[in-house]
Amino acid sequence: MKNKTIAVLVTVSMLAGLTACGSREPSASDLTVNRTRRTDIETVSETEEKAEEKETGETEETEKPEEKEAEKADTKTAGGVVFGSGEAKGYEGFEYLMEELISTSNTQSGNKMTLSVFVPDDDYPVVSGSYATSERMGVYVNVDINPYLRSDYKDYTVSENLEDYVKEELEYSSYLYGVEVGEIKDIGNDAAVCEITFMQFNSYENSYSPYYQVYCLKELGDDVMGLVDICIMADNTTGKTKDLLEELNSFYQIEIGWDESFADEKRMEFEDSDEFNADAFNIGYMTFELPEGWEKDEDESSYSEAIYAPGGDAIRGYGYISIEQDYVYDEGAIDEMLADLEYTQRYFEEELGEDVSDLVVEDAGETFMGKTLKMEMQSEGDTAIFYIAQSGDSQYAVYAVIWAGEGEAAEVNVRAALDMFFETGKLNN
Numbered sequence: 230m231k232n233k234t235i236a237v238l239v240t241v242s243m244l245a246g247l248t249a250c251g252s253r254e255p256s257a258s259d260l261t262v263n264r265t266r267r268t269d270i271e272t273v274s275e276t277e278e279k280a281e282e283k284e285t286g287e288t289e290e291t292e293k294p295e296e297k298e299a300e301k302a303d304t305k306t307a308g309g310v311v312f313g314s315g316e317a318k319g320y321e322g323f324e325y326l327m328e329e330l331i332s333t334s335n336t337q338s339g340n341k342m343t344l345s346v347f348v349p350d351d352d353y354p355v356v357s358g359s360y361a362t363s364e365r366m367g368v369y370v371n372v373d374i375n376p377y378l379r380s381d382y383k384d385y386t387v388s389e390n391l392e393d394y395v396k397e398e399l400e401y402s403s404y405l406y407g408v409e410v411g412e413i414k415d416i417g418n419d420a421a422v423c424e425i426t427f428m429q430f431n432s433y434e435n436s437y438s439p440y441y442q443v444y445c446l447k448e449l450g451d452d453v454m455g456l457v458d459i460c461i462m463a464d465n466t467t468g469k470t471k472d473l474l475e476e477l478n479s480f481y482q483i484e485i486g487w488d489e490s491f492a493d494e495k496r497m498e499f500e501d502s503d504e505f506n507a508d509a510f511n512i513g514y515m516t517f518e519l520p521e522g523w524e525k526d527e528d529e530s531s532y533s534e535a536i537y538a539p540g541g542d543a544i545r546g547y548g549y550i551s552i553e554q555d556y557v558y559d560e561g562a563i564d565e566m567l568a569d570l571e572y573t574q575r576y577f578e579e580e581l582g583e584d585v586s587d588l589v590v591e592d593a594g595e596t597f598m599g600k601t602l603k604m605e606m607q608s609e610g611d612t613a614i615f616y617i618a619q620s621g622d623s624q625y626a627v628y629a630v631i632w633a634g635e636g637e638a639a640e641v642n643v644r645a646a647l648d649m650f651f652e653t654g655k656l657n658n
Contacts, residue, residue, distance in 0.1 A: 310322070310479075310480065311479075311480055311481070311482055312344075312346065312372075312447065312455065312457065312480055312481045312482065313344065313447065313449045313450075313455065317344070317345040317346075317347070317480070318345040319345075320345070320347075323347060323350075323476045323480070324472070324476070325349060325350055325365065325366075325469075325472060325473040325476055326347035326348065326349060326350055326473070326476050326477070326480065327347065327348065327349075327350040327351075327354070327363075328345050328346070328347055329345070329346055329347070329348055329354060329356045329361040330343055330344070330345060330346075330356075331343070331344055331346055331356065331358070331359050331360055331361050331372065331373075331374055332344075332358065332359065332374075333358070333359040333374050333375040333453060335359075335375050335452075335453070336451040336452055336453055337451050337452035338451050340451070342374065342449070342451060342453050344374060344449070344455075346361055346372045347476070347477075347480050348361050348362060348363040348370045348371075348372060349363045349364060349365035349366070349368055349369075349370055349473060350363075350365060351363040351364060351365045358375070359373055359374050359375035360372060360373035360374070360375075365473065366465070366466060366467045366469060366470045366473055367461055367462045367463065367464070367465030367466035367467065367470055368459065368460075368461050368462075368466070368470060368473055368474065368477070369458075369459070369460040369461075369462065370457070370458070370459050370460075370477065371456075371457075371458040372455065372456070372457050372458075373455070373456045373458075374449065374453055374454070374455045374456075375453075375454075376394070376446075376454060376455075376456035377394075378390055378393070378394060378454060379393055382454065383452065386421075387415070387419065387420060387421045387446055387447070387448060387454075388413045388415055388421040390446055390454070391413055391421045391422075391423055391444060391445075391446040392413050392423070394444070394446065394456070395410065395413075395423050395425070395444055398444075399425075403514070403657060404429060404430055404513050404514065404657045405427045405428070405429055406427065406428040406429070406430065406437060406499060406504055406505070406657075407426070407427055407428045407495070407498065407499040407502060407504060407505075408425070408426075408427040409425065409426045409427070410423065410424075410425050411423055411424035411425065416445070416447075416482065416483075419447060419448040420445060420446065420447040420448070420482075421445070421446055422443060422444065422445045422446075422483055422484075423443070423444050424441070424442070424443050424486060425441075425442045425443070425444070426439070426440065426441050426442070426491075426495055427439075427440050427442075428440070428495065428496075428499050430511050430513060430657070432511070432512060432513045435511070437496070437499065437505075438462065438463065438464045439463040439464070439491065439492045439495035439496055439499075440460060440461065440462055440463065441460070441461040441463065441486075441487045441491055441495075442458070442459065442460040442461070443458075443459050443483060443485055443486075444456065444457070444458055445457040445459075445481060445483050457481050457483065459477060459481075459483070459485060461474075461485075461487050461491075463491055463492035463495070464492065466489075466492075471488070471489070474487065506518070509653065510525065510535075510537065511657075512535045512552065513657065514554055514623070514656065514657055515552065515554075515598075515625075515654060515655065515656055515657060516653075516654070516655050516657060517649075517650050517653050517654035517655070518649055518650070518653040519537055519550070519646050519649055519650060520642070520645060520646050520649055522539050522540060523537050523538065523539055523541075523550075523646060524537065524538070524539075524540060524541030525537050525541060526538050526541050526542060526543040526544075526549065527541070529543050529544070529549075533553055533554075533555075534551055534552070534553045535551070535552045535553075536549055536550070536551045536552075537549060537550050537551075537552075537646075538550070539642070546632075547631065547632055547635035547636075547638075547639035547642065547643070548629065548630050548631040548632055548635065548639055548642070548643040549629070549630055550627065550628070550629045550630075550643070550646060550647065550650065551626075551627070551628050551629075551630075552625070552626070552627050553625070553626045553627075554623055554624070554625055554626075555623075555624050555626075556622055556623060556624070557619060557622055557623070557624045558622070560619070560621065560622060562619060562624070563599070563600045563601070563602060563617065563618065563619040563624075564600065566602050566617070567592050567600065567602060570590050570591065570592065573590050573602070574588060574589075574590040577590065577604065581606075581608075584608055584609060585606045585607070585608050586606065586607045586608075587605075587606055587607045588604065588605075588606040589604065589605050589606070590602065590603070590604050591603050591604075593616060593618075596616075596618055596651055596654075597651065597654045597655060597656060598616075598618035598619075598620055598625045598627075598654070598656065599618050599619045599620030599621075599625075600618065600619055601616055601617070601618040602616065602617045602618070603615070603616050604616075604617075609633070610633030610634065611630055611631065611632055611633050612630070612631040612633075612640065613628060613629070613630055613631075614628065614629045614631075614643075614644075614647065615627075615628040615629075616628065620656060627650070629643050629644075629646070629647050630643075631643045
């Protein structure tokens, strides 16, 4: 679809050494995705099992059958089958949770700590070293007994450490809307919880989905901290989700404040807020408005490039606007291009060749995308208006094309669409 020369321009600008671009595709991250962790899987040794049995004073041979049945029936007994307890090992009383063993040697004593934890009973759990995670009925659970906390976490209270962790997670995440962070609440002297709710945009379904998340940080002894992350994806829940949550409540001793009315209430609250714009286009990393009648061309758009045109037809219409994002490893790339516009113009004239005429390179100033370079040119009768911008380690290429022979009205309309794009655009950091 693209004019050949314009396609060359996009390739040159986003991949050439002049802009020092990388080749990674952009991707969205939510509060439920954790940083890469170790992949070494540790198992429980016979010695540790015996030591645990000796400590609790119970073995399979000496435990009375009626006591074992009573243990299964009562999951809420203090000091019983709860997170961090030895009695959790081998427990079979949950209907929707399954037991997993996780371990860490990052202890004050240097001895490895191994715990039984319970996550949703799913066919594809992920268990590695210190953490276990799985999802069922819209409930994602991640448990880690060696979480990423600040290096001097021992100097802070559990509440302070959890507050810092949540703050960092939110900074690390993107494309979230209507974020509400609850107060950090202490649970006794050794644990704290924090509730978060938010909306996340699904670019594939072009809709916003509500999420409820609760973090719990608990001291487990021997300088080990246990982090429990429970995230409820409201659109994936079922009528039995509440039963699964009751079992999580029981084991982790966390009051989870979600119910079936959460999704509708969160949506209504978000749609009534200033943050929601029903007229805006959303491509994950960016929202913006275009004039009435402009739509996304689903046939010509791809994962990395979003194309908008009158009536959603970039080929048979009078023009279109394309938007791309990439990552850069040189945060001063645009500065270098703007510092010497004469050199930048010569560079692109040489790269694009004789097919381009009337090339003008100029500083477009600070736009919502960051420092922005603008280029305008004629190519095979078509008019191309091209912007390269950079914010942090993200680079954006926005170019508008006005097809040859479409007349003055077409040029007016495309330029008006560009004006609206820059006036209403926002980055979804």
